[in-house]
Structure formats: structure tokens, C-alpha cells
Amino acid sequence: MSESTASTHVIDFRAAEQLLAARDPRGAVKLLEPVVAAHPENTAARLLRARAYFLSAQLRSAESEFQTVLEREPDNAFAHFALGRTLQRADRGDEARRHFRLAAALDPRPDFVEAAAFPDLA
Template structure:
């Protein structure tokens, strides 16, 4: 196992911030390219994985978005935003029956999603 140094953590934080800037600028595919190695290096980092899923969603990479959102929900089944995004992703794919339970859960967990 590789020991992570403070410099490694700083580099990852800087890359995450750079990805967030690309996302905020609507350069979603660029944000995804930056986030992919971060998520691979730190698979338990849910914030990076959620931003990657959102980047995929907004760049119409819906299968990839769904896969990342399922990973988030495997790690944290109570993540209401991931349920909302997975529901919307499935809806966009024309899979309303699969989307419905996730959208209901999101609404039940967070009134803002109702």
C-alpha cells in the first residue's frame, strides 16, 4: 500500500478544484477527464464521484453517470442527491419504471427534491 503524503492530498484537492471550475464553466467532459483519475485513486471519496457522475450526466454520458451514481449509493444508500440524479439519469434514458423508486426515495429523504 502506498503512503499518501500531504503533497499528494494537496495535488488531489487542487485537481478537484480545477474539475469544479471546469464543471462550473459547463466544460463537463473536461471536468470528467480530470475527475476520472481522482476517483480511481480514491474510490471512497464520494464528493469527487458525485461530481464525476454529474459531469457525465451533463455531457450526455448517461451509462457512465448511472454507474457512478450506483457506486455512490453502494457506499452511502442514504445519499438523497445520488438517488435524485440516478432517477433523472434513468428518466433521460427512457427508463421511467427504473427511475421512479429513486425519485421517490430522494423526495422522501429531502423535501427539496419533492
């Protein structure tokens, strides 16, 4: 087994982005596994892997990965929004609403605000 290098990890990360864009989330997960294993502190790789898990309907893995990102970056509006979508898809609406509202508070993008469903803004 050959040793992975930093440049290999960058290439794999970029290729995983392309696979997600091409709607191959399982392929992206496969490429990201060694990247995250070698660089567990890399939030961008974890966020990309979380998105790939979500898009491949691996909701528990997606939830865990989004939680890890939020432990490191509690002000990451996108991670809150994506965790909300993950929880919503897992039929956990009350938990999802909390993350949608945090996302909207951190970044009042229209899609985040709409998902938050603030009663006074409806």
C-alpha cells in the same frame, strides 16, 4: 509520468468543480479520472464525476457512478435524485420514479417532491 499527490488531487477536484460550473463536463471528467483512481473510496469525487458524466450525456457511466455512491451512502437524497434524472433521460421512467420517490422521502425539497409525482400530493 509524475506521481500525483494528495494536494494535486484536491486542486484537480476544485478545478473540476469550476469546469462543471463553466459547462465543461468533459474537462471535469478528465481531471477527475486520476483523483478517483487514486481515491476510489472518495464519494465526493465520485459524485462530482457522476454529475460530469450526466452533463456530458455519458448516461451509462453516470448511472454506474451514481449507483456506486448509493451503495456507500444509501441515504444520499441528491444521488437518488440525480440517478432518477439519469434514468429518466435514458427513457427508463419506471426505474427513475423509484429514485425520485426515495429522494423526496429522504429530503422533501420541492424539486425532489415534484419529480417524485406522488399522486396524493398532486
